[in-house]
Amino acid sequence: AQTVTQSQPEMxxxxxxxxxxxxxxxxxxxxxxxxxxxxxxxxxxxLVIRQEAYKQQNATENRFSVNFQKAAKSFSLKISDSQLxxxxxxxxxxxxxxxxxxxTFGTGTRLTIIP
Amino acid sequence: xxxxxxxxxxxxxxxxxSMTLLCAQDMNHxxxxxxxxxPGMGLRLIxxxxxxxxxxxxxxxxxxxxxxxKKQNFLLGLESAAPSQTSVxxxxxxxxxxxxxxxxxxxxxxx
Numbered sequence: 001a002q003t004v005t006q007s008q009p010e011m012x013x014x015x016x017x018x019x020x021x022x023x024x025x026x027x028x029x030x031x032x033x034x035x036x037x038x039x040x041x042x043x044x045x046x047l048v049i050r051q052e053a054y055k056q057q058n059a060t061e062n063r064f065s066v067n068f069q070k071a072a073k074s075f076s077l078k079i080s081d082s083q084l085x086x087x088x089x090x091x092x093x094x095x096x097x098x099x100x101x102x103x104t105f106g107t108g109t110r111l112t113i114i115p
Numbered sequence: 116x117x118x119x120x121x122x123x124x125x126x127x128x129x130x131x132x133s134m135t136l137l138c139a140q141d142m143n144h145x146x147x148x149x150x151x152x153x154p155g156m157g158l159r160l161i162x163x164x165x166x167x168x169x170x171x172x173x174x175x176x177x178x179x180x181x182x183x184x185k186k187q188n189f190l191l192g193l194e195s196a197a198p199s200q201t202s203v204x205x206x207x208x209x210x211x212x213x214x215x216x217x218x219x220x221x222x223x224x225x226x
Contacts, residue, residue, distance in 0.1 A: 004157075035214065045158075045205060045217035091157055101146055101165075101209060102173060105157035 002027045004094050006106035013082045014114045020067075021077045021109045023092030030054075031097040034068065034075045039108070040088040048090070051075065053097075079111075087113045117141050121206050121218035128196045128225045136191040136221050138206030144216070146209045147189035148173075149181060151202040152220070158205060164189055196225045 003026045013019035025034070036048040051059045051068050058066050063083075067076045079086055092106040122137045138147065146165050150158040150173075160173030162181040170181045178200060180192045189208075193200060203222050207215040
């Protein structure tokens with residue numbers, strides 16, 4: 001079974017600075033997706049970014065980018081120019097491309113933005 | 116454009132009571148999922164469905180049942196609620212190979 005590990009329960013960053021959230025995963029599969037979801041206090045689960053394992057190029061969405069290291073099974077999220085609205089829980093998630101599309105989540109990292 | 120709608124948003128039950136959580140999606144998605152979120156544990160899959168009339172067990176299915184009689188609806192049932200089922204429940208839907216869309220969650224407390 002796949003597992004996803006987020007080793008940083010909490011992180012903080014000054015507004016306008018850059019922060020990196022870590023995620024590692026364990027799988028024997030070669031074809032899969034990785035995701036970062038944001039959960040603000042409103043409790044919504046919002047997709048931030050996704051990465052397809054067979055693509056070597058790191059995904060980018062505006063201020064959010066990932067560092068995907070397939071051999072190391074690492075998938076970190078970098079947030080540039082941090083804003084107060086980025087404060088939230090961030091979850092890393094894994095999805096196999098074989099079978100039922102279910103997501104396996106990490107335990108989350110709570111990100112605080114310091115004004 | 117509602118997306119994924121969960122009903123109710125909040126509920127308090129007594130141990131042994133039963134209830135049904137309703138999830139409705141208006142995106143014509145094939146796949147639907149029920150997750151629970153507990154403090155410090157992330158989201159865990161309870162049951163899922165890959166199409167109308169189909170259901171399957173996820174990671175933590177015990178104590179729950181589900182039904183998907185219509186493509187747009189996915190029901191999660193608790194037959195005899197237990198305090199260990201106190202949690203926030205999320206429904207999600209997706210098309211194959213596409214990201215999941217989540218509802219806003221249901222906070223369930225069992226006393």
